[in-house]
Amino acid sequence: MEKIVLFLFLNVFSSLADVWCFFLISRVRSKKRQILFLCIANIFLGLLLSIGNIGVIFTNILETLLFVLYLRKNNTLEILFGSIILVCTLDLLVDIVSDMITQVMSFTLIGQLSLRFLLILMMIVAIKLGNGKIYNYLANQNNKIFVGILAYTYVSTVSISIIYIQSKSFTPLTLFFSLYILIQTIFAIFIYHEMTMVQEKLLNKKDQEKLKQQQHQLEEYASYLEKSEDDLRAFRHDYKNILNSLKVSAQEGNVQEVIQKLDKYTETNLNSKALLKYKDLNHIYVKSIKETVK
Numbered sequence: 001m002e003k004i005v006l007f008l009f010l011n012v013f014s015s016l017a018d019v020w021c022f023f024l025i026s027r028v029r030s031k032k033r034q035i036l037f038l039c040i041a042n043i044f045l046g047l048l049l050s051i052g053n054i055g056v057i058f059t060n061i062l063e064t065l066l067f068v069l070y071l072r073k074n075n076t077l078e079i080l081f082g083s084i085i086l087v088c089t090l091d092l093l094v095d096i097v098s099d100m101i102t103q104v105m106s107f108t109l110i111g112q113l114s115l116r117f118l119l120i121l122m123m124i125v126a127i128k129l130g131n132g133k134i135y136n137y138l139a140n141q142n143n144k145i146f147v148g149i150l151a152y153t154y155v156s157t158v159s160i161s162i163i164y165i166q167s168k169s170f171t172p173l174t175l176f177f178s179l180y181i182l183i184q185t186i187f188a189i190f191i192y193h194e195m196t197m198v199q200e201k202l203l204n205k206k207d208q209e210k211l212k213q214q215q216h217q218l219e220e221y222a223s224y225l226e227k228s229e230d231d232l233r234a235f236r237h238d239y240k241n242i243l244n245s246l247k248v249s250a251q252e253g254n255v256q257e258v259i260q261k262l263d264k265y266t267e268t269n270l271n272s273k274a275l276l277k278y279k280d281l282n283h284i285y286v287k288s289i290k291e292t293v294k
Helices: 002-026 032-051 053-071 077-105 109-139 143-167 172-251 255-269 272-276 287-293
Strands: none
Touching (some): 002 109, 053 077, 053 143, 077 109, 077 143, 109 143, 143 172
16 A cells, blocks of 8 residues: 555656646746646556556647647747656656666566655756746757757667667667667757857858948947037027127118128028038937937
8 A cells, every 4th residue: 555655656746747847948838727637637647657667758749749749839839849858858867767777677566666756856856946047049040959968868769768679678789779869969058059159150150240240330320410510509609690790780770791701691691502501400319419410
């Protein structure tokens, strides 16, 4: 009875851990009823574990389909699929490592369950520490490549599980195949990480060059506005002088002189070429530059 209780507890704990890890990695926003449904459904799927190692594979496959199909609406498929297959891959690895250690150490059933519980805790801690980096890989522009690596790792892990089920033990061939796939996966992830780092450096360099170019253009425009301000002040000064001159001439009754001065000033300062340098000054939106023309 005690063993059955421990088995059921481990099944519930593992199922809830999978749900928690999935939402931690994917950062999918879901309603409480959706999370509750996934928890209950995952617990029932965990009952397939009771039929042996083949049940582990079926559980993982059904779990992947459940999460992707149930949450596919309004969510990115790459993030959903990548998150759940990562969790399922870690589940399979927990089972494989647990069985390997059990065969070597000859644990009792309670010892096996305790070991599996410890490995699940290690999986939770690992995901907790690395979920931010994993999410960035799943959400960036190269996410399809990363999801492809995860899918390859998942299929390879399932293959190892099938080989183990057929041989009923970890033969040298199984161990070699496992190490070969593990090394391949680590190498692929390393290459992907280096590729993303190079892309980030190139983007940062491109952004810096663009920022320098914009700053240079802004400085040129500021110099142009400062010169325009000087011209505008001279225009205001000349305008004030001509008004005073016209006022004096008008008071003296010299109408012809007033007309001549107006014609001369209009021809010199109010033609289209003279006013062209003040074009679009009312469309300045940079506050620091706008102050220079007030």
